[in-house]
Amino acid sequence: MIFQTKTKTPITPITETERSAFCREETNLETKPLVEETKSKARWQKIPIEYMRLTPDELDTRISKSKNKLKEKIIILGHHYQRDQIIKYTDYQGDSFKLAQYAASIPELEYIIFCGVHFMAETADILSKKHQKVILPNLTAGCSMADMAITEDVLDCWEDLNELVGNNVVTPITYMNSTAAIKSICGENGGLVCTSSNATEAMKWAFSNREKILFIPDQHLGRNTGKKLGIKLDEMVIWNPFKELGGNTLDSIKNSKLILWQGHCSVHTRFNIDQIENAKKKFPEINIIVHPECTMDVVDNSDFVGSTEYIIKTISESAPGSIWGVGTEINLVNRIAKQNTDKTIFCLDSMVCPCSTMYRIHPAYLCWVLESIESGKIINQIEVDKKIINNSKIALNRMLSLE
Numbered sequence: 451m452i453f454q455t456k457t458k459t460p461i462t463p464i465t466e467t468e469r470s471a472f473c474r475e476e477t478n479l480e481t482k483p484l485v486e487e488t489k490s491k492a493r494w495q496k497i498p499i500e501y502m503r504l505t506p507d508e509l510d511t512r513i514s515k516s517k518n519k520l521k522e523k524i525i526i527l528g529h530h531y532q533r534d535q536i537i538k539y540t541d542y543q544g545d546s547f548k549l550a551q552y553a554a555s556i557p558e559l560e561y562i563i564f565c566g567v568h569f570m571a572e573t574a575d576i577l578s579k580k581h582q583k584v585i586l587p588n589l590t591a592g593c594s595m596a597d598m599a600i601t602e603d604v605l606d607c608w609e610d611l612n613e614l615v616g617n618n619v620v621t622p623i624t625y626m627n628s629t630a631a632i633k634s635i636c637g638e639n640g641g642l643v644c645t646s647s648n649a650t651e652a653m654k655w656a657f658s659n660r661e662k663i664l665f666i667p668d669q670h671l672g673r674n675t676g677k678k679l680g681i682k683l684d685e686m687v688i689w690n691p692f693k694e695l696g697g698n699t700l701d702s703i704k705n706s707k708l709i710l711w712q713g714h715c716s717v718h719t720r721f722n723i724d725q726i727e728n729a730k731k732k733f734p735e736i737n738i739i740v741h742p743e744c745t746m747d748v749v750d751n752s753d754f755v756g757s758t759e760y761i762i763k764t765i766s767e768s769a770p771g772s773i774w775g776v777g778t779e780i781n782l783v784n785r786i787a788k789q790n791t792d793k794t795i796f797c798l799d800s801m802v803c804p805c806s807t808m809y810r811i812h813p814a815y816l817c818w819v820l821e822s823i824e825s826g827k828i829i830n831q832i833e834v835d836k837k838i839i840n841n842s843k844i845a846l847n848r849m850l851s852l853e
């Protein structure tokens with residue numbers, strides 16, 4: 451047998467290498483001119499210096515003016531983890547799934563300005579109409595979790611698994627937070643995409659067809675979902691793309707039900723049990739609510755677990771006076787707190803650590819792409835390859851048929 455996976459050198463995720471530039475102790479996340487924000491070690495897309503020097507007020511005037519001029523042609527979508535100074539210009543907000551569904555439903559506008567990260571803009575391009583152009587204001591706004599599943603590594607793993615356990619034994623499922631190329635591999639091989647709200651249904655569907663699942667790229671969402679379905683921890687293995695056979699033995703793979711790709715979200719894995727215990731000591735009546743990208747021990751010690759939309763809905767519909775310790779991205783937690791002033795809401799992590807790749811959509815980039823459209827120049831368009839589009843659509847449509 452010849453196996454494809456080889457020992458390689460792991461790369462530290464950008465959200466971790468740049469953490470020092472973004473994490474802070476004070477809660478002030480006010481936007482500064484881009485020239486000041488890029489004084490940190492962050493490597494952002496270069497834009498004309500004129501835009502870098504604009505103050506938040508100057509940017510506000512220019513973005514509002516440009517948006518107004520282009521109103522018949524554009525729509526601006528914003529992910530919930532975007533900073534407030536971007537959210538205020540967006541026409542529609544949501545998590546990655548809601549934004550993808552929305553992008554598929556707006557055929558009349560020519561430009562979709564996507565304030566989120568790269569894989570989300572790709573999904574919008576896959577689901578939008580042919581004449582529409584999807585623009586990502588800063589091309590370096592990626593997702594470190596999506597970057598942990600490189601196409602070649604996933605193909606190597608897929609070939610190894612088929613060689614080892616046979617064809618049609620494993621169903622590949624990829625979380626929405628992955629590149630279009632990974633979604634395409636899943637579509638081509640009988641698999642599907644899932645989100646944090648339908649991962650359970652996706653796994654049930656997969657197990658009704660085949661005996662094992664390869665879950666990419668978030669091991670924590672995969673483990674938390676598998677556990678909920680009654681899969682024992684010793685029936686799960688981790689696939690480390692940097693090691694031969696993913697760091698497993700032949701037997702452990704043959705005996706497993708769930709093969710978890712070794713990927714994680716650098717933002718959600720910051721939450722830990724100590725933070726939950728400290729919050730409970732301070733507020734014995736507290737409700738702990740976390741995202742399923744958190745580690746298993748954090749999820750097991752929480753009262754509520756669910757997607758970004760679920761977190762917003764659960765807190766918004768809770769009783770006045772209730773107290774919430776939240777395990778998700780800080781821009782969203784702060785916004786929920788501002789919208790629910792009758793409740794006590796705080797982030798479980800006392801350090802203020804926004805998702806550093808989401809944070810790269812600075813208003814200067816938004817201003818730059820809008821004014822470029824006005825002058826007839828399209829910049830930062832996200833265009834997914836045709837073959838990838840076809841197979842990704844199969845995987846996305848399998849997911850949509852679950853609902």
Ligand code: SF4
Nearest residue numbers: 593594595715717805
């Ligand atoms: S919060 Fe985590 S999963 Fe979401 S975009 Fe940031 S790094 Fe990626």
